[in-house]
Amino acid sequence: MLLAAWNVNSLSMRLPRLLAWLEATKPDVLCLQETKLEDARFPTLDIASAGYVAHFAGQKTYNGVALLAREGLAIDDVAFGMPGFDDEQKRVVAATVGGIRMIGVYVPNGQVVGSDKFAYKLRWYEALAAMLRDELARYPMLAVGGDFNVAPEDCDVHDPALWMGKVMCSQQERAAFCALLGLGLKDSFRLFAQPESTFSWWDYRMLAFPKNHGLRIDHILLSPPLAERCIASRIDRAARKGQKPSDHAPVLAELRD
């Protein structure tokens, strides 16, 4: 079972690249973030032609999430948003796919430490922790994948001194992310030895990608039983290359059957 998550930064702009990537990579489940599409405009037919069933919740211009599952896999209990957290912004999709509870998240960016949007990000993380506590009780086989907008450790940052205390690296955000690990979830990427300076996001500006000035802010977290089954994890840096890339690369976690 191959799980994946990818912030595509507009599904309309990224559709050809996504279809090629699905064909080449063949994940079983893929969580997409920042689709930036109203549901009526979702490319259901193109996704179906690629062999995937999609569940999605979108909006114009901002946010928007989708969960793609390989045709033939059983899909149950599809849900959107977080219970008890009213939010116009489309940031959460959940479904049970082939017996695994997959939750796709697009955590708010937070803009600047101390801003209103930063406070929203921290409230959002609290709601996510509460939701995941309940979900873990119901579904022992659980994975959470997406754009968490937090670089958990200094080794996830190209220049920790430059980023110290900044949004995505602040103590509060790292504590909020760490609270998810406190629920028993494991960062699948760190279950294995990894090359140094492996990142999932690079700014479009200042040659950040060719200089590998990035952050690792996209993650797949696994419940203990799934962490036991995890045999590999990686970030597909190649998907950030070429014409019209997203600023994020896909992240992957592979589970044995």
Next chain:
DNA sequence: ATGGCAATGTTTCATTGA
């Protein structure tokens, strides 16, 4: 080989992302 912001809509600039 990678490439010096990109995508969207309110469009000819403002807003947001991270």
